[in-house]
Amino acid sequence: EAGVAQSPRYKIIEKRQSVAFWCNPISGHATLYWYQQILGQGPKLLIQFQNNGVVDDSQLPKDRFSAERLKGVDSTLKIQPAKLEDSAVYLCASSLNRSPDTEAFFGQGTRLTVV
């Protein structure tokens, strides 16, 4: 079974530039998550999709971050404009459904450095 695919693996940008990350979840997984993991901290949920609808985006900084999952499969996360404090690893995960006992499968992440 193919895992969660993310690209790019690494990205370095200057502050105020824009950047986009892509995620392809495991086939058949209805739920997709984007997390931000700052060095030394656990992952923080940015947004959760159920198929192509947003379930939870309460911790997404909507003035600069946006995400979409138009066809209920792939997803993109965009930051515009980037700030220094956005430097982190961005993790995408997927699960079969939203049930709290369902395992989430994670991609390898995209390490973003904002200089």
Next chain:
Amino acid sequence: AQSVTQLDSQVPVFEEAPVELRCNYSSSVSVYLFWYVQYPNQGLQLLLKYLSGSTLVKGINGFEAEFNKSQTSFHLRKPSVHISDTAEYFCAVSGKTDSNYQLIWGAGTKLIIKP
């Protein structure tokens, strides 16, 4: 609000020695508890989970964890570690926010195996 505390940021241990990684959570309601592992340059992977029933949960790679409701703890143990266990370990609790369940994560514990 629910929270997860991993008491040690790093745990050094000799190869073949036992190890315990500590995790405490705060919650006023029933919870589901998880341990994930992140090997170097890889994504997060589920080690084990507690949903209900027996308080001793066995996971992959010889790890086990014990749910202690009175102490609100979910410590991870392995009787004999191997160099391949070098990784960062994250404890997480599935908590309800409004109408959705969300994983609340600890800050992680780096397990350092000394030869």
